[in-house]
Structure formats: structure tokens, C-alpha cells
Amino acid sequence: MAEHTLPAAVDLVQVRGLTRSFASRQGLFGTKRVMTAVADVNLRVPRGQVTGVVGESGCGKSTLARLVLRLLPADSGQVLFDGVDLATLPANALRLLRRRMQFVFQDPYSSLDPRYTIQAALLEPLQVQGLAPVAGEARQRVDELMAMVGLNPALAQSLPHQLSGGQKQRVGIARALALQPQLLVLDEPTASLDVSIQAQIVGLLEGLQRELGLTYLFISHDLGLVRYFCHRIVVMYLGRIVEVLPTPRTPPRHPYTVALMESSFEADPTRRRVITRLSGEIPDAYKPPPGCAYAARCGSATERCRSERPALSLNNWRDGHEVACHHPQV
Numbered sequence: 452m453a454e455h456t457l458p459a460a461v462d463l464v465q466v467r468g469l470t471r472s473f474a475s476r477q478g479l480f481g482t483k484r485v486m487t488a489v490a491d492v493n494l495r496v497p498r499g500q501v502t503g504v505v506g507e508s509g510c511g512k513s514t515l516a517r518l519v520l521r522l523l524p525a526d527s528g529q530v531l532f533d534g535v536d537l538a539t540l541p542a543n544a545l546r547l548l549r550r551r552m553q554f555v556f557q558d559p560y561s562s563l564d565p566r567y568t569i570q571a572a573l574l575e576p577l578q579v580q581g582l583a584p585v586a587g588e589a590r591q592r593v594d595e596l597m598a599m600v601g602l603n604p605a606l607a608q609s610l611p612h613q614l615s616g617g618q619k620q621r622v623g624i625a626r627a628l629a630l631q632p633q634l635l636v637l638d639e640p641t642a643s644l645d646v647s648i649q650a651q652i653v654g655l656l657e658g659l660q661r662e663l664g665l666t667y668l669f670i671s672h673d674l675g676l677v678r679y680f681c682h683r684i685v686v687m688y689l690g691r692i693v694e695v696l697p698t699p700r701t702p703p704r705h706p707y708t709v710a711l712m713e714s715s716f717e718a719d720p721t722r723r724r725v726i727t728r729l730s731g732e733i734p735d736a737y738k739p740p741p742g743c744a745y746a747a748r749c750g751s752a753t754e755r756c757r758s759e760r761p762a763l764s765l766n767n768w769r770d771g772h773e774v775a776c777h778h779p780q781v
Contacts, residue, residue: 461497461498462495462496462497462498463496463497463498463499463532463533463633463634463666464494464495464496464519464530464531464532464634464666464668465494465495465496465529465530465531466492466493466494466495466496466515466518466519466528466529466530466531467493467528467529467530467531468491468492468493468527468528468529469489469491469492469493469494469515469518469525469527469528469529469530470487470489470490470491470492470525470526470527470528471487471488471489471514471518471523471524471525471526472485472486472487472488472526473485473486473488474486484737485737486736486737487690487736487739488511488514488690488736489511489514489515489518489525489690490511490690490691491528491691492511492515492528492690492691492692493692493763494515494685494692496519496634496666496668497666497682497683498633498666499664499665499666500666500667500682500683501660501666501667501669501680501681501682501683502666502667502668502669502681502682502683502684502685503669503670503671503677503680503681503683503684503685504516504668504669504670504671504685504687505671505672505673505674505677505684505685505686505687505711506672506686506687506688507672507688507733508672509736510687510688510689510690511687511689511690511691512638512670512671512672512687513557513638513639513670515670515687516554516636516638516668516670518530519636519668520549520552520554520636521537521538521545522554524538525538532548532551532552532634533551533633535548546580547580550580550630550631550632551630551632551633551634552632552633552634552635552636553576553627553628553630553632553634553635553636554627554635554636554637554638555620555623555624555627555635555636555637555638555640556623556638556640557638557639557640557642557643558643559616559619559620559622559623559643559644560611560616560619560643562619562623563611563619563622563623564611565610565611565612566610567610567611568607568608568609568610569593569597569602569606569607569608569609569610569611569614569622570589570590570593570607570608572611572622572626573592573593573596573597573607573622573625573626573629574589574592574593574629575626576626576629576630577592577629577630580630582630590607592629593607594607596625596626596628596629597625599625599628599659600621600622600624600625600628600655600659601621601655602618602621602622602625606618615648616643616644616645616648617644617645617648617651617652620640620641620644620648620652621652621655623640624640624652624655624656624659628659628663632665633665633666634665634666634667634668635665635666635667635668636667636668636670637656637667637668637669637670638670639670639671639672640652640656641653641671641673641676642671642672642673649676653676653679653680656680657680667681669681674711674712674714677699678699679699681699682698682699683695683696683697683698684696684699686703686705686707686708686711688707688744688745689733689734689736689739689744689745690736691744691763691775692763692773692775693705693707693708693745693763693774693775693776694707694708694772694773694774694775694776695763695771695772695773695774696708696772697770697771697772698770701770701772703780704772704774704776704779704780704781705745705774705775705776705779705780706745706749706750706751706776706780707745707748707749709780730748730750731747731748732747732748733748734747740757741757741758741759741760742755742756742757742758742759742760743756743757743759743760743761743775743776743777744760751778753777753778755777756777756778759777761775761776761777762775763775
């Protein structure tokens with residue numbers, strides 16, 4: 452289990468006012484609609500820690516992950532990596548900086564080129580960055596990467612279809628480590644795997660983070676996993692951050708976070724809770740309400756909540772606990 456008593460760390464990544472919208476049409480000749488997938492997000496990712504981002508499907512988690520690595524351009528806002536604004540870098544400088552930040556995708560079945568052997572897939576990042584080792588050293592480097600993620604080096608000449616889902620995800624992790632990055636952005640890396648394999652992958656990631664001093668931005672919809680694995684938890688709802696828990700044990704204040712935690716399954720029958728069902732519908736992402744997006748489903752909502760959007764603030768809580776709610780729970 453991750454150690455949750457780390458001292459305060461300098462932020463490796465800072466996100467300031469990040470916003471990204473997507474346009475679509477209702478049918479071939481329909482009117483143009485705009486959906487804001489990520490809206491005015493401010494986020495810190497402390498160096499050497501695991502920052503989890505959790506929320507329902509469609510809340511903007513994966514879009515945020517791609518914005519952080521500038522795989523998608525932002526409409527507005529900044530992403531600073533080690534103090535450098537990624538949007539200000541020319542293409543060559545950004546490519547060089549990407550040696551220090553890598554992505555592990557959700558679906559191991561589609562993230563690997565089916566025509567590449569495992570060895571070719573692991574060497575590709577080095578070739579793209581102009582760091583390809585000579586023939587004799589290439590196999591040694593591949594063997595080292597495979598050993599780091601618990602794969603038999605004999606699989607180096609295999610094709611992806613010859614591997615299991617868990618083995619493919621290990622290859623994806625090894626490929627991300629090929630350039631010795633400082634930051635890994637993991638977009639639900641266990642979501643498509645069996646439960647027993649999920650535990651193995653989480654254990655692998657935990658060991659790598661500890662041994663290599665990596666910084667993780669861990670995207671998930673599984674609050675139980677995030678509470679186990681992460682040092683800090685960021686909760687998103689409809690494109691916005693509604694709460695930041697400075698530790699996994701911090702009691703939630705936002706009604707949405709409370710509902711998420713109440714819905715998580717407890718293996719111990721004596722600790723199981725009665726789940727309070729949410730009423731109301733998720734607002735239309737193309738026509739968000741003027742106030743709090745959660746107001747339609749919140750039992751504590753007032754007229755102020757429906758008309759005035761709450762800002763993410765400390766709300767007089769200690770230890771960096773941020774909440775975007777007019778009536779946070781005490």
C-alpha cells in the first residue's frame with residue numbers, strides 16, 4: 452500500500468485555468484453545439500507522489516490527462532511542467548521535454564501496433580527521440596525493460612496478439628519507462644483487465660513508483676482503488692474539480708464525493724453502509740446550468756446553488772482540503 456505520510460513536495464506539474472471545448476452538430480444539417488469537457492481546472496501534481504483523479508464516466512478525466520501532456524491543445528489556461536509552460540515551447544523543444552513525461556493508455560489491446568514485435572514496440576520511443584541503441588545494446592535494453600515490469604525476455608519477439616491482456620499492459624508500462632521519465636499519466640490502466648490482473652498491475656505500478664521515484668497522475672473511476680493507491684485525490688464532476696482531498700483518509704465535504712464514497716463496496720459485511728440513491732439527472736453537458744452542476748442531484752441545494760457557481764477554495768479546512776460547494780458538509 453502507498454505510504455500516505457510523505458512530507459510536502461514541490462509540484463512537478465501545475466495546471467492553471469485549463470479549459471477545453473468540443474463542437475459537434477445534431478445530425479448532418481443540425482445546429483452547431485459546444486461542450487466544455489474541461490472547465491477552468493486548477494491542479495497541482497506534487498513531485499514523487501501519486502495524484503488520483505476520480506469521477507463518473509464523461510466527467511472530463513481523460514481529456515484532462517491528454518491536456519496535461521499537450522496531446523490535446525487547450526482553449527485557454529496553462530500547463531507548467533517543472534516550471535515550463537508547455538504551450539510556449541516550439542515543436543522540437545516539446546518533443547525533447549516529452550522524454551520526461553509519458554502516457555499509459557487504458558486499453559492495452561489497441562495501444563500496441565499489432566504488426567510490431569514487443570522488442571520493436573519497446574525500442575520505438577527511443578528511435579523517435581533519436582536515442583536508439585546499437586544492435587548489441589538494443590536487446591539488452593529490451594531485456595532490462597521487460598524485467599522491470601515482470602515479463603519474460605523470451606517474449607521479446609512475440610506479437611501483441613500472442614500476449615494476454617495483463618502482459619500487454621505490462622508492455623505498455625515498459626514502453627512508457629523506456630525514456631526514463633519523471634511523470635507517468637495513467638488513464639485507467641486497469642479498467643479493461645480482470646480483477647486478479649488488476650491487483651498485479653497496481654502492485655507493479657506501486658513498486659515502480661517507489662523504486663524509481665516517479666510522479667503519477669492516476670485517472671480512474673474506481674474510488675476504492677484511488678483511495679488505496681493515491682496520496683491525494685481530485686474529484687471531478689461535469690468538467691470541473693469539485694473537491695481535492697489532501698489524503699485518502701480526509702473526510703469528504705462535497706455531497707458528490709460523499710455519494711461516491713458511500714457507493715463503494717466494502718468487503719467486510721460489518722462495515723457496509725446503506726447506499727443513498729441519488730435523485731435527479733446529470734445536466735446536459737451542452738447546456739450546463741448557471742450555478743452548481745450538481746445542484747439538481749443534491750439534497751442540500753438552495754437557490755444560491757442553482758444560480759451561483761461555487762468556487763474551489765479551502766473553505767477554512769486545514770491541510771489543503773479544497774471544496775467547491777456553498778454548503779459543504781462538516
